[in-house]
Amino acid sequence: MAQYIGFVSATSNSSANTEDTFIEIDLPAGQIAKIKRIRVSTLTAAQDGSTRIKLCRKSATGAGTTAAMTEVKKNPLSPAALAVGTLKSGTNTWAAGTITDTIDEVQVNQRGIWEWVARDEDDYIVTDSGGLFGVNIFSSAISIVTKVTIEWVE
Amino acid sequence: MPQFITNVQATGDAAAAEAAFIALTVPAGLTIEIVRIRVSVQTAAAVDSIRVRFLRCSSLGSGPTSGTAVKKNPINAASLVTVSVKNGATDWIPGTVVDVLEDINFVGRSMIEWEAINNDDKIIMNGNDSSNIFIVSTNPDTTASLLQCVTVEWKEM
Numbered sequence: 001m002a003q004y005i006g007f008v009s010a011t012s013n014s015s016a017n018t019e020d021t022f023i024e025i026d027l028p029a030g031q032i033a034k035i036k037r038i039r040v041s042t043l044t045a046a047q048d049g050s051t052r053i054k055l056c057r058k059s060a061t062g063a064g065t066t067a068a069m070t071e072v073k074k075n076p077l078s079p080a081a082l083a084v085g086t087l088k089s090g091t092n093t094w095a096a097g098t099i100t101d102t103i104d105e106v107q108v109n110q111r112g113i114w115e116w117v118a119r120d121e122d123d124y125i126v127t128d129s130g131g132l133f134g135v136n137i138f139s140s141a142i143s144i145v146t147k148v149t150i151e152w153v154e
Numbered sequence: 155m156p157q158f159i160t161n162v163q164a165t166g167d168a169a170a171a172e173a174a175f176i177a178l179t180v181p182a183g184l185t186i187e188i189v190r191i192r193v194s195v196q197t198a199a200a201v202d203s204i205r206v207r208f209l210r211c212s213s214l215g216s217g218p219t220s221g222t223a224v225k226k227n228p229i230n231a232a233s234l235v236t237v238s239v240k241n242g243a244t245d246w247i248p249g250t251v252v253d254v255l256e257d258i259n260f261v262g263r264s265m266i267e268w269e270a271i272n273n274d275d276k277i278i279m280n281g282n283d284s285s286n287i288f289i290v291s292t293n294p295d296t297t298a299s300l301l302q303c304v305t306v307e308w309k310e311m
Contacts, residue, residue, distance in 0.1 A: 050197070101228075122157040126228060140198040
């Protein structure tokens with residue numbers, strides 16, 4: 001299967017502990033993706049706050065100003081990704097969207113890093129067919145520059 | 155095998171008091187394999203030493219509410235396990251403990267994530283056993299009502 005990676009570096013909201021989408025992938029009809037790796041880290045130095053991370057299947061994206069993802073092939077011989085990736089754009093807000101399944105939630109201190117890697121094929125997070133998967137972030141402090149990476153196979 | 159995940163965010167009980175956060179009750183005829191458990195802290199800059207225990211129990215204890223078993227793959231059948239989660243700030247003391255499978259502490263600015271490294275390492279729960287309830291409990295040493303997040307993942311056979 002072809003594997004792809006997308007990432008974003010963007011700023012959390014100007015109010016603390018409010019939910020923003022940071023990254024989404026949107027599958028075309030009849031297509032699924034299997035999520036294999038997600039990483040969240042903090043670029044703003046010396047923070048001691050808490051980042052809450054929510055992994056979710058959605059039925060609709062949220063309102064906001066976004067940017068297009070460049071879906072990078074892990075193998076350059078692979079075809080282009082079918083998933084359409086969308087990223088948080090700088091300090092612009094991007095609402096949570098309509099969440100159908102909250103698959104996982106975790107908090108990480110902003111001096112640390114959190115990385116989830118599927119331990120085997122049963123552990124993959126599978127999207128709905130033609131569905132939408134997103135990583136949403138809450139920060140206990142305002143305007144924290146946060147980096148999010150996602151990898152998936154199609 | 156189908157894999158499921160459940161998660162809760164809730165506040166701990168009094169300081170230095172053990173509180174259950176998630177319980178999986180396995181029905182007769184079913185065996186499950188627990189493959190991942192994570193405990194993290196939402197309260198910022200927490201300095202507590204947080205004790206975490208993985209327990210096989212024969213009773214649930216009083217206080218939880220119903221949780222949700224989310225499918226990792228949406229085409230799988232629904233989970234057969236009954237999930238119970240801590241209900242906000244409501245106290246929930248684990249029921250009758252039969253086996254303590256893990257007992258570990260971590261500081262509140264970090265987290266603990268246990269993951270089975272191979273098949274032998276999985277925590278097996280059998281619905282035909284009298285101790286058919288798996289519980290994850292936490293116990294922060296100095297802070298009451300510490301906001302924590304707990305995740306458990308398992309496969310059903």
